[in-house]
Structure formats: structure tokens, C-alpha cells
Amino acid sequence: MRYYKIYIDGTNEFYTYCDEKDQYDIGDSVEVSFRNRIKGGIIISLDKTSEFSFKVLPIKKKLESQLSYKKEFIKLLLWIRDYYMCSFDQVFSAAIPAGLNIKYEKIYYLNENKKIYINENLKTYFLEKSRVRLITLKKYFSKERIKEAIEKKVLIENDKWYTYEEINKSNFKDFKEFFHKKKSIGENTLTNIFSQKEIEMALKNNELIEERRIKNFKEKENEIILEHGNLEFPEEKKLNEEQENVKNGIINSTKKHFLIKGITGSGKTEVYINLIRKGLEKGRGSIFLVPEISLTPQMVKRFQEEFGENIAILHSKMTSKERAQEWYELYTGNKKIVLGVRSAIFAPVKDLEYIIIDEEHENSYKQDSNPRYNAKYVAIKRGELEGAKIVLGSATPSIESYYYGKKGIFELYYMNHRYKNAKLPEMEVVDMKEENNSFFSEKLLKAIRETLLRKEQVILLLNRKGYSTLIQCGDCGYIEECEHCSIKMNYYSSGKILKCNYCGITKKFTGHCSSCGSTNLIHSGKGVERVEEELKKYFPVEIIRVDGDVSKEKNFYENMYKDFSSGKYKIMIGTQMIAKGLHFPNVTLVGVINGDTVLSIPDFRSGERTYQLITQVAGRAGRGDKEGKVIIQTYQPESYVIKKILEDDYEGFYNREIENREILFYPPFSKIINIGISSTKEDILEKISNEIAKEIKDENVEIHGPMKSLVYKVKDRYRYNIFIKGKRENINKYKFLLSEKLKKFKGKDYRVVVDIDPINLI
Structure with missing residues (x-):
């Protein structure tokens, strides 16, 4: 008899049950009695405890209608739980998609060891079913393998179906195994041809073997049948x-x-x-x-x-x-x-x-x-x-x-x-302090005009959503702020709304100051909507805007990619989501409207992010046969980050960054943890934050804080941070201590969130 720890659905703990007949394994979905109710659970690990102070109930049965998970998968989930200091329930919910309902069906196949078959019609039917269409083969075999099998006459085509000819079988065991499996037939199909009595007799006579398998969610519809002469695969691109x-x-x-x-x-x-x-x-x-x-x-x-x-x-x-x-x-x-x-x-x-x-x-x-x-x-x-x-x-x-x-x-x-030896784009920096137009420099406008005249395309990057980042009254000085967050509200002209980009709350823009009613409103800080509006004053062409607000439709990205590739739009303007991976051969000009948006963020990774963002978007230019050009507008042309981008010198940039990281003891020389404490009550927050900081002190790690978050209030909750830094081995040991210490801090009036290896420190 074995004992197992079982994760019960909807709980955060593991519970011990016994396997009386040694018939279960790690990863199995099982049914157990839990607090006088029948519940489902998953076997997580062996419980090697020799004696128990409580009565250990037996596992009732395996849930055949549920998934079983590999041991390696369960180990991975446990590692995530421990490394990121979260509950198993949270990990499991993130790992397994909602709506995953599994059903099973009975499958039958011939017993090939049987010499004499009473029901010859049944045998003939199974043998005739051992053929497949090309589209099915392509799911399981590479194009090279299928071509080889056809050439060697291992695959025989007849009336658009393929059968397996058992010759040269030593080289084509994969096909033999595949076609053997294809001889299996589902219960519904078989009962439409043969009576239940005939099937039961064949099972009793050992002519048929019955097996339970997971049933497909849905059958494939409208299968395309390809003729042998149309066996076309995409041409393999030759690697350089x-x-x-x-x-x-x-x-x-x-x-x-x-x-x-x-x-x-x-x-x-x-x-x-x-x-x-x-x-x-x-x-x-x-x-x-x-x-x-x-x-x-x-x-x-x-x-x-x-x-x-x-x-x-x-x-x-x-x-x-x-x-x-x-x-x-x-x-x-x-x-x-x-x-x-x-x-x-x-x-x-x-x-x-x-x-x-x-x-x-x-x-x-x-x-x-x-x-x-x-x-x-x-x-x-x-x-x-x-x-x-x-x-x-x-x-x-x-x-x-x-x-x-x-x-x-x-x-x-x-x-x-x-x-194909395409050239890297030519790069140029423009100092916007010397320009009269805060949106577009003379060089960028000229370059856009010339690109459009050549019937080529343009990508413009501005990593700010909306129309303007704040609205200030020119008479009383009032700035529209979110009443739930300590942040200015962005204005979106497309919806005529003010929106907080932290909590998402919106309110209608009336055109009047909320404080004094004045219409003398000043829009400060440009977003992609404003740049799009200004751009249309210069160029009467089709422009597509890509940001998080316009891309919420299900098929937006598919349509955007198709339309821009086809040339329907001449200019694409967007936030960071257009900066990487996209391949448009006709894009020859990339403009960075403001290269300083990320650089000014108070974070030790801000230089790295700026280098990555600008370099990545620059890489969208000149990817085809035509040469590309990149124009970077910045107010900080003297920044070493901008200079290294211009010189295409990642190595030099890296050397500078890694030296600073080592001096300041930042990753990769250390591991970091950020503890976020929040509450709707400032006095409670300050008190609890100080208590936590005092409780978790340890001489083997650096602890900074508590300190107010850069954005102090979000969704009516005030926020403090405690920042922890240390050597990898010290942090790994410290996490166990930290986990135990934080168990003391569970209250209704505050929340404590632990972020291991944080990316966002704001």
C-alpha cells in the first residue's frame, strides 16, 4: 500500500490518501472523499511519512473522464510554486486552459495473433479501413518522408487514398506502426455496420480487442482531398x-x-x-x-x-x-x-x-x-x-x-x-532641441515624402498610447487626474474620453475644465493618436494605427498584417508592439518619434530597454531588396545609449551596462525580490510595511525599504515596496525563510505580493 499527496480542486493544500492496491500513479486524476463530500483531485507525489496522526482515507477511483499528467509536468508545477512563492492552485490554473473537458470512447482493432476468424466480414472490414488520405499523412510525417515512401512504393495511391505496402519494411517501420494504428475503429462506426451481438461475440472469441481512448472534441470538417499529382510542399528555403x-x-x-x-x-x-x-x-x-x-x-x-x-x-x-x-x-x-x-x-x-x-x-x-x-x-x-x-x-x-x-x-x-546579404539600414539621429516642430523633424518629413513617392512604406514608433498624456487648464492650472490612482489621465480623441492607463477607468471628455469650467485646455505629452492626426496634415495617404486600444478585436492582427503587406496602408504608426518580428519587405523607412520615452524611466533596465526597442524597430527597415533608413528623434543625443544604437555597437553597450551592474550589484550578479504591500488605508499600510520590513531582516541579503511605489495609488489602493537583493545561493535559501515569515501577515485590510526576479519595479 502506498500513500499519496493529492491536490484537491479549489484548495491550496495537499492532502494524504492511500492507494490500497497500488493501482494509481503520480499525475492521475482521482476521486476522493473530502470533508464528507466527493471531490476530484490530482496525485502530486508520494507521501513517505511512516506514521500518521489521522485516519488516512483510501482513493475511491481513477477519474477516466479527466486528464492524467506526466510526472515531469507535475514536477514543473511544483518547481514554479516553490521558486515563485505562489500557491499550487494559482500555478495549476495558469497551466491548464479553462474549458478542457475530456470525453472517452471505445476503440476496437483486430487481434493479429488470431489465426482463425469466425466473422470473416468483420475481418475484411477492418483490413479495408487501413487506408488514409494524404492530408492525414501530412499530420504525422514530414514531406520528405512521404515523398520517399511514395517513390519506394511503400505508399500506394488508389482513388485518392493511400495504403501501406509491406516491402522494404525495415526502413519504414514508422509507416507500419502508423497504418497498424489506423486499423482501429470507433464504437459508433462499428455499431452502424455490425450488431452489438456480433461485436460481443468477436470480443468473446478474442477476434477483437477493445480499448478506451480520448474522444476528439470535434471531427475535422470539409477535409481537402489532394490527388497524387498535387503532392506539393512549400519549397524548402536554402540556408546560407x-x-x-x-x-x-x-x-x-x-x-x-x-x-x-x-x-x-x-x-x-x-x-x-x-x-x-x-x-x-x-x-x-x-x-x-x-x-x-x-x-x-x-x-x-x-x-x-x-x-x-x-x-x-x-x-x-x-x-x-x-x-x-x-x-x-x-x-x-x-x-x-x-x-x-x-x-x-x-x-x-x-x-x-x-x-x-x-x-x-x-x-x-x-x-x-x-x-x-x-x-x-x-x-x-x-x-x-x-x-x-x-x-x-x-x-x-x-x-x-x-x-x-x-x-x-x-x-x-x-x-x-x-x-541574402541585405544591407542594414542607414541610421541617423536628430536633436529635437533644435527643431521647431515637436512632432516631426525636417529630416523625417522629407524622408517620409521621398519614401511615399517611391511607393514604399513607412513605420513610425511612439511608445505612448492615446492622444495626449495629460490635459491642463490654461486658466486655473488644474490637471485631470484619476480619482482612483495617483496618475494623470490620458486623453483619447477617437472615443472622446479621458482614461487612466492603470485602472482602466474612463470618463467622457466634455471640453471643459472639471475644476473651473474653462475651455482653455492645454494638451501636453503626445500619444500615437495625436501623431496620427498631425501626420495626416502632411500626407493624405492611408495610415494604420497599432496600439493596445485598437487591437482588441479578435482578428485585428491578422487583418493588419494582410492589409499592410498588400499595400493598402502606406504608413503604420504604433507603440512597442510594432517594433519586433514583423517582416514587411516594402518598408524602407522607420522613424522613432521620441527615443527618450523609456530612457527617462527610473529603472536600472531603462537603458537596456531603450537600446532593444529602438534597435528592434530599426530592424523593420530594408528587409527586402531595397535599402532602408532609420531616423531617431531624441532630446538626449549625447546619451551613450543613443550613441551605441547609432553605431550599431551592442558589444560596447553591453560592456558599459555589465560594468555598471557589477558595481551596483544588479542581475546577473545578484537575484532580486520585490515585495509589494497595498491597502486602501494609508495608516495601516505604513504600519504593516514597517512591521514586515523588520520581520524579514536577514544579514545574508540586502533589504531596502519600505518605500512608496513610484505610482503610489492604483485602484484606490496605496502601495509600498520592499526591495531585496542578494547572491543567488543566498536568495534561494532566504526564500524559505521569507515564506515562513510572511505567513504571519495575512489580514483583510492589506495585501502582500511577492515578485521573484521582477521586471517592472514601478
């Missing part, structure tokens, strides 16, 4: 020498962690696709992460061209049902590859070969609500548990990742040339 070296280096390396530092347009995506293809040819799966859903349409198109229906898509704009469907396809092994954003790191890909994280420097891989995990670190842990290789890629790697590459912790590869 640099790409080939990186691909082969990763495949042949005995190491597990890799960083590709490849300049924008160097063809990193083709390296990723080749790696995934090589894994698929071995029957192994891959996870490919992108930082923003704005990148997904382009990537989906490219991946579907390459892998057809073998690719699953996971991102936040999908419905719960759509996400559950894709998750299920991966769980059953129907699909082997997933393309998605942060949460796709939990996708149940079988036989995992690669986890590839594109634009690895992006902050969006870090979740800003519980569980506050970073998909990069989760990927590394998952790779360790499942034996997969982790590939990080970026033109501007995070300082931490590049440091690990330099130190040999990651195997570092460089891609220093653009694909």
Missing part, C-alpha cells in the same frame, strides 16, 4: 552558410542551452524552422514562443506553410474552447508543434525536442499577476526535466542572457549578416 553552421551546431551539441545573437533580418526564423523540422522527422515535438500576439499571424502563416496541420496555436485572443481544442490536440499527440505566447510553455507537447524562445529579451515573457513566472526560466526547467534543448534568440539579447552566453552557461552563436 551562417544559418547552416548555427543549425548544425545546435543539433550536434551535447549542451542543452543555446543563445543565438542574430541581427535583425539575419534569418533566425529559418534556423528555428529547420531545427523543429529535424525534431519532427525523429517523431519529436517542439514549443516555439513569441512575445506578442501581434507576431502570431506572420508566424502562423510561415509555420503552416511548413508544417501544415501539425502546428497548434495558443494565444490570449483565442476563446477558451479554441485554446482547449489546441491543447487537446497536443495532449493526444495529433499535433507535435505549438506556436504561442508565454502560457504556451505549459503545452503538453509529447517527446519534446526543442523549446525555442524568439525575441528572448522581451518583458512580456514575465507574467505580472500570480503566478508571476517568467516563461524563459520555466522553459529552462522544463527542458531539464524532459531532456529538451532550449534555444533563445534575439538581435538584442537581455543583459543577463548575453552574460550567460559569454560565460559559457549558454552556448553562444552569432548571426552577423542579413539574409
Whole structure:
């Protein structure tokens, strides 16, 4: 008899139950008696306690209608719980999509060891069913493998169906196994042809074998049947020498962690696709992460061209049902590859070969609500548990990742040339202190005009939403502020509203000062709406704006990508979401309206983020056969960050940053924790914050604070921070102490949130 710790649905603790007949395993979904009620749970781990002070109840049964999880997956969730100091319930909710309801069906197949069959009609029916359509084959085999099987006459085409001919079988065991599995037939199909009595007799006579399998959410509809003559796969893009070296280096390396530092347009995506293809040819799966859903349409198109229906898509704009469907396809092994954003790191890909994280420097891989995990670190842990290789890629790697590459912790590869030897764009900085127009410099306006006359396209970046960042009364000086947050309200001209970008509250803009009623209002701080409005005064062309407010429609990104690619729009203006990954060959000019928006934020990563943002958006220019140009408008042209961007000198920028980080003891030389305390009552907040700071003191780590947050009030809650910094080994030990200490601080009047490896310190 074994004892197990079980996670009960809707709780934050594990409870011990016994396995009386040793018939269950870690990851199984089971039914138990819990507080006089029947509840579902998941077996988490063995309980090795020898004696119990309470009566241990037995597990009632396995829940056949629910998923079972791999041991490695359960270990990953436990690691996240411990590393990020959150509850298992929070981790589990983040990892498993809502709406995932699994049903089972009975499957029958012939017993091939049976010599004599009483029901010959049943046998004949099964043998005739061992044929498939091409579209089905393409889900399970690479295009090269299918072509080879057809050429060797292992696959025989007859009336648009393919059957397996058992010759050269030693080289085509994969096809033999596949077609053997295809001989299985579902209960509904079989009972339509044969009576229940005939089926029961065949089972009794051992002619049929019955098995229970997970039933599909839905059957594929409107399958396209391809004729043999139409067996066309996308032409494989030939890798250049640099790409080939990186691909082969990763495949042949005995190491597990890799960083590709490849300049924008160097063809990193083709390296990723080749790696995934090589894994698929071995029957192994891959996870490919992108930082923003704005990148997904382009990537989906490219991946579907390459892998057809073998690719699953996971991102936040999908419905719960759509996400559950894709998750299920991966769980059953129907699909082997997933393309998605942060949460796709939990996708149940079988036989995992690669986890590839594109634009690895992006902050969006870090979740800003519980569980506050970073998909990069989760990927590394998952790779360790499942034996997969982790590939990080970026033109501007995070300082931490590049440091690990330099130190040999990651195997570092460089891609220093653009694909097909396309030239990097020419870059120019404009000092806006010398310009009369605060929106557009003379050089930028001239460059836009010339680009449009050549019938080429323009991308403009301004990392600020809305029309203006604040409105001030010219008579009484009153500034419109959010009544729930200590922040100025942004004005959005498209909806004629004032909006707080922290709590999201809006109110109608009347055109009058809320204090004195004056109409003498001054708009300060320009957003993308205002820039769009000003731009239309100069250029009567189609302009598309891309920011978080206009992109809420489900298919916005797909339509945006299609329309801009087709030339419907001549200029794209947007926030940081247009800065990375997008590939538009006809874009030859990129303008950065204000290069200082991130640089002025009081954060030790502000220089790094500025370098990454501007370099990434600059990389959208000149990606095709035409040369590109980038104009950066700034009020700080003397900044070393701007100078290094202009010189395309990441190495020099990194050396300066890493020296500062070492002096100030910031990551990667330390690990950091941020404790956020909030309350609707300022006096209680101050008292509790001081008590916590006193309680958690430890000589092995640095503790700073408590201090007021930069944005002191959000959603009617006042906020304090306590900042903790220390060596990796000290922080890891300290977390256990911190977890115990914070258990004392649970009250209705305040909240305490722990953020491990925080990205946002505001």
C-alpha cells in the first residue's frame, strides 16, 4: 500500500490518501472523499511519512473522464510554486486552459495473433479501413518522408487514398506502426455496420480487442482531398552558410542551452524552422514562443506553410474552447508543434525536442499577476526535466542572457549578416532641441515624402498610447487626474474620453475644465493618436494605427498584417508592439518619434530597454531588396545609449551596462525580490510595511525599504515596496525563510505580493 499527496480542486493544500492496491500513479486524476463530500483531485507525489496522526482515507477511483499528467509536468508545477512563492492552485490554473473537458470512447482493432476468424466480414472490414488520405499523412510525417515512401512504393495511391505496402519494411517501420494504428475503429462506426451481438461475440472469441481512448472534441470538417499529382510542399528555403553552421551546431551539441545573437533580418526564423523540422522527422515535438500576439499571424502563416496541420496555436485572443481544442490536440499527440505566447510553455507537447524562445529579451515573457513566472526560466526547467534543448534568440539579447552566453552557461552563436546579404539600414539621429516642430523633424518629413513617392512604406514608433498624456487648464492650472490612482489621465480623441492607463477607468471628455469650467485646455505629452492626426496634415495617404486600444478585436492582427503587406496602408504608426518580428519587405523607412520615452524611466533596465526597442524597430527597415533608413528623434543625443544604437555597437553597450551592474550589484550578479504591500488605508499600510520590513531582516541579503511605489495609488489602493537583493545561493535559501515569515501577515485590510526576479519595479 502506498500513500499519496493529492491536490484537491479549489484548495491550496495537499492532502494524504492511500492507494490500497497500488493501482494509481503520480499525475492521475482521482476521486476522493473530502470533508464528507466527493471531490476530484490530482496525485502530486508520494507521501513517505511512516506514521500518521489521522485516519488516512483510501482513493475511491481513477477519474477516466479527466486528464492524467506526466510526472515531469507535475514536477514543473511544483518547481514554479516553490521558486515563485505562489500557491499550487494559482500555478495549476495558469497551466491548464479553462474549458478542457475530456470525453472517452471505445476503440476496437483486430487481434493479429488470431489465426482463425469466425466473422470473416468483420475481418475484411477492418483490413479495408487501413487506408488514409494524404492530408492525414501530412499530420504525422514530414514531406520528405512521404515523398520517399511514395517513390519506394511503400505508399500506394488508389482513388485518392493511400495504403501501406509491406516491402522494404525495415526502413519504414514508422509507416507500419502508423497504418497498424489506423486499423482501429470507433464504437459508433462499428455499431452502424455490425450488431452489438456480433461485436460481443468477436470480443468473446478474442477476434477483437477493445480499448478506451480520448474522444476528439470535434471531427475535422470539409477535409481537402489532394490527388497524387498535387503532392506539393512549400519549397524548402536554402540556408546560407551562417544559418547552416548555427543549425548544425545546435543539433550536434551535447549542451542543452543555446543563445543565438542574430541581427535583425539575419534569418533566425529559418534556423528555428529547420531545427523543429529535424525534431519532427525523429517523431519529436517542439514549443516555439513569441512575445506578442501581434507576431502570431506572420508566424502562423510561415509555420503552416511548413508544417501544415501539425502546428497548434495558443494565444490570449483565442476563446477558451479554441485554446482547449489546441491543447487537446497536443495532449493526444495529433499535433507535435505549438506556436504561442508565454502560457504556451505549459503545452503538453509529447517527446519534446526543442523549446525555442524568439525575441528572448522581451518583458512580456514575465507574467505580472500570480503566478508571476517568467516563461524563459520555466522553459529552462522544463527542458531539464524532459531532456529538451532550449534555444533563445534575439538581435538584442537581455543583459543577463548575453552574460550567460559569454560565460559559457549558454552556448553562444552569432548571426552577423542579413539574409541574402541585405544591407542594414542607414541610421541617423536628430536633436529635437533644435527643431521647431515637436512632432516631426525636417529630416523625417522629407524622408517620409521621398519614401511615399517611391511607393514604399513607412513605420513610425511612439511608445505612448492615446492622444495626449495629460490635459491642463490654461486658466486655473488644474490637471485631470484619476480619482482612483495617483496618475494623470490620458486623453483619447477617437472615443472622446479621458482614461487612466492603470485602472482602466474612463470618463467622457466634455471640453471643459472639471475644476473651473474653462475651455482653455492645454494638451501636453503626445500619444500615437495625436501623431496620427498631425501626420495626416502632411500626407493624405492611408495610415494604420497599432496600439493596445485598437487591437482588441479578435482578428485585428491578422487583418493588419494582410492589409499592410498588400499595400493598402502606406504608413503604420504604433507603440512597442510594432517594433519586433514583423517582416514587411516594402518598408524602407522607420522613424522613432521620441527615443527618450523609456530612457527617462527610473529603472536600472531603462537603458537596456531603450537600446532593444529602438534597435528592434530599426530592424523593420530594408528587409527586402531595397535599402532602408532609420531616423531617431531624441532630446538626449549625447546619451551613450543613443550613441551605441547609432553605431550599431551592442558589444560596447553591453560592456558599459555589465560594468555598471557589477558595481551596483544588479542581475546577473545578484537575484532580486520585490515585495509589494497595498491597502486602501494609508495608516495601516505604513504600519504593516514597517512591521514586515523588520520581520524579514536577514544579514545574508540586502533589504531596502519600505518605500512608496513610484505610482503610489492604483485602484484606490496605496502601495509600498520592499526591495531585496542578494547572491543567488543566498536568495534561494532566504526564500524559505521569507515564506515562513510572511505567513504571519495575512489580514483583510492589506495585501502582500511577492515578485521573484521582477521586471517592472514601478
